[in-house]
Amino acid sequence: xxxxxxxxxxxxxxxxxxxxxxxxxxxxxxxxxxxxxxxxxxxxxxxxxxxxxxxxxxxxxxxxxxxxxxxxxxxxxxxxxxxxxxxxxxxxxxxxxxxxxxxxxxxxxxxxxxxxxxxxxxxxxxxxxxxxxxxxxxxxxxxxxxxxxxxxxxxxxxxxxxxxxxxxxxxxxxxxxxxxxxxxxxxxxxxxxxxxxxxxxxxxxxxxxxxxxxxxxxxxxxxxxxx
Ligand SMILES: [Zn+2]
Ligand SMILES: [Zn+2]
Ligand SMILES: [Zn+2]
Ligand SMILES: [Zn+2]
Numbered sequence: 593x594x595x596x597x598x599x600x601x602x603x604x605x606x607x608x609x610x611x612x613x614x615x616x617x618x619x620x621x622x623x624x625x626x627x628x629x630x631x632x633x634x635x636x637x638x639x640x641x642x643x644x645x646x647x648x649x650x651x652x653x654x655x656x657x658x659x660x661x662x663x664x665x666x667x668x669x670x671x672x673x674x675x676x677x678x679x680x681x682x683x684x685x686x687x688x689x690x691x692x693x694x695x696x697x698x699x700x701x702x703x704x705x706x707x708x709x710x711x712x713x714x715x716x717x718x719x720x721x722x723x724x725x726x727x728x729x730x731x732x733x734x735x736x737x738x739x740x741x742x743x744x745x746x747x748x749x750x751x752x753x754x755x756x757x758x759x760x761x762x763x764x765x766x767x768x769x770x771x772x773x774x775x776x777x778x779x780x781x782x783x784x785x786x787x788x789x790x791x792x793x794x795x796x797x798x799x800x801x802x803x804x805x806x807x808x809x810x811x812x813x814x815x816x817x818x819x
Pocket of ligand 2 (some may be wrong): 681682683684814816817
């Protein structure tokens with residue numbers, strides 16, 4: 593099967609762009625937005641230092657987002673955001689790895705972990721790559737990159753999604769239509785497990801094994817049914 597180029601939507605203009613074109617597009621799209629938002633009269637609005645980040649599934653790169661957030665935001669806020677939009681199933685552990693240091697949601701002194709009570713601006717700089725792991729059993733691995741640092745208007749703790757991938761099409765293993773569910777039992781036994789509604793109804797495994805297909809790198813893992 594020919595691999596399709598991952599596409600996504602720019603939330604600033606609503607346009608659709610390929611994954612590889614999105615960084616460049618956002619650069620020009622953001623500039624246009626700044627110009628259109630600048631008031632013609634008087635004072636310029638207060639700006640804060642922000643980071644433009646790209647986050648993707650480390651081994652599932654068709655799931656990706658471009659984010660903008662304040663350099664004063666803490667790692668724990670980014671962790672919370674990633675859980676809400678992509679990860680949370682049953683309150684598992686999570687940690688960032690930044691330049692060989694672990695920043696854990698529940699730091700353990702004997703492993704020399706740090707907590708997530710750290711501002712992004714203290715640990716990140718442009719061009720840096722870092723990682724986030726959610727659930728140390730059936731782990732979802734994310735890779736992040738600092739695209740740039742700039743001065744922008746952004747509300748204090750808010751995290752803005754600049755762009756996000758479209759749902760990657762996954763074919764049903766029985767009939768080839770778009771899968772809407774995934775059988776976790778088949779998935780772990782290496783039989784695929786992706787099913788459309790019709791084939792899911794006839795599927796031989798227990799109904800409890802079915803999870804919905806969602807636009808997340810955690811699709812089909814543990815008990816992930818969205819937030
Ligand atoms: Zn745009
Ligand atoms: Zn879970
Ligand atoms: Zn089917
Ligand atoms: Zn099954």
